[in-house]
Amino acid sequence: MANNSSHSATQPRGPKPKRTFSRRNIMLYGTLIVVSLYYLLPLWVMLVTSLKGMPEIRLGNVFSPPVEVTFEPWVKAWSEACTGLNCEGLSRGFWNSIQILIPSVVLSIAVASVNGYALSNWKFKGSDTFFAILIIGAFIPYQIMIYPIVILLREVGLYGSLWGLILVHTVFGMPILTLLFRNYFTSVPEELFKAARVDGAGFWGIYFRIMLPMALPIFVVAIILQVTGIWNDFLFGVIYTKPDLYPMTVQLNNIVNSVQGVKEYNVNMAATLLTGLVPLVIYFISGKLFVRGIAAGAVKG
């Protein structure tokens, strides 16, 4: 009875075989590779240019790797490049950026998380109105508010200081972060909150001992959002601080745009890479946590 047994090779059985070069695969991976190249190519150019000496750059081979690798541009960018009056390189800007970043991130996330927690669990009169106003505020283009904020900071006496800038960053982070935390906390089961109230925990007790430990993924998401946003910020940095308090982004602009005579491309490239290094490193380290945090916010177990 040699019916179908001889065709057992084509009879479906077991796992479906996957073809490595199916049309779908080729299109998918092809698109991904092309797009990646498109984005990585400028980075490649910056990297190789920053490692070449000026004579090699003048030769014009933009894409070729350096024949002689030199780190001199990096050293110059960090500690010797001239921005305006001082010639200390980017190092001062780096420390300014750090000084702006850390208090802003801590403050904005602390306030926004308590906001989100209060709005989701402790319904009070006008909480919905308050939230609506906050969200509408997020839609107003921030460029409109630049001058009024200058006047406000001047009246308070914070204009030109680091704390003025920190305050600005904190306030502008409120809408998005409050939304983020509120949405996360509403997905926490209400019975957990009830159990904590029966156990005698008050507003802060529940926040610190129950909500905060559960919300760590969302804290990571918020930190990443704030770090990249605040570090990369240029406009607020240049408007609300004085020259010796400029963040790294503003200093970079000054280095690149205010050189007379020979434009030192390698130093410019090195300076740019240095400025972008911090968010890049943070992304690489916490990328997985970032995705997990977003997913955890969507699906609560």
Place this chain on the structure above:
Amino acid sequence: MQAQTQPSISIRDLKLSFGSVQVLQDLNLDIAAGEFLVLLGSSGCGKSTLLNCIAGLLDITDGQIFINGQNVTWAEPSERGIGMVFQSYALYPQMSVEGNLAFGLKNAKVPKAEIAQRIARTAEILQIEPLLKRKPAALSGGQRQRVAIGRALVRDVDVFLFDEPLSNLDAKLRVELRVEIKRLHQKLANTMIYVTHDQVEAMTLADRIAIMKGGQIMQLDSPAVIYNRPANKYVADFIGSPSMNFFAGHLDEQLQFSSDGMDFSVKGYDFAQAPQAGEVWLGIRPEHIQSGEAAQNCPIQFEACIDLVEPMGSDTQVWSTANGQNFRFRMDGQADVKAGDQVSIGFEPARLSLFERVSELRL
């Protein structure tokens, strides 16, 4: 006689509305010390809402709540002397079992030595000693529920509130934990209020059952009374699985009940007040209908034709038609019957329930 008759929980004129929706209406309830009260009803009847009001998690619109003689209407949940167990266990996920048990005590500033002592005692009662260092995610459903009960136990309070604690468990586990809760009550003799929609849990656990509908208590009695003498048609229909057979008909002065195809005397029925003629509902439980030879001894008898047989192992549920009306009744699990068979059925008037047609109150 000492004043031990002061009720453990006393609810007076409780009203709760959300905006224009009246959820609880003029509720009055007294619960004795050490009593196991079950709030039973289908979804949306207000039983969980009532429990949350007693716990202090919901602000009431009007009325008063007394626990152990103290007016706790405005007191915080942690100050009312209650422990609560939730349907979804609500264990704190980042803390170990020990941390979960200690949380409430730490908030109350109980000294460390006493916390350890109470946790050890509770763990022994509930047999969760090997689980103390684990996190809730590493526990099974039944274990989690025990820890949730333990969290209420360590608080050393007089009143326990259970909000459908067994609903999330599978059937077998539900039966086991039900027995454990009953044993716990026998051992501790605390006042317990238990909310459920499952009548089996209500009947097996309760000292008294409060059947709720639309924010009002339909009947508040012991399980036996609720089963044998339901106060209205809703209660009669709710309790008992399969539910009671109902026939609409007319009752006259001579206690003769007549309906389509049926006409018999209900002498022997225990009327609550003087019997009155009028339109009525007649109810008889499936398990009170005798079949076969036993039916011959009953004053009221019919010849039924079987439509459908549901063998359950322990007994057999039979759906039949007699004189044009549907009868559901039970036979022994070993009975050999099938659709189309003829069988004699009968019942006693004493087992009936008669309800006035419009008001649906028991006659």
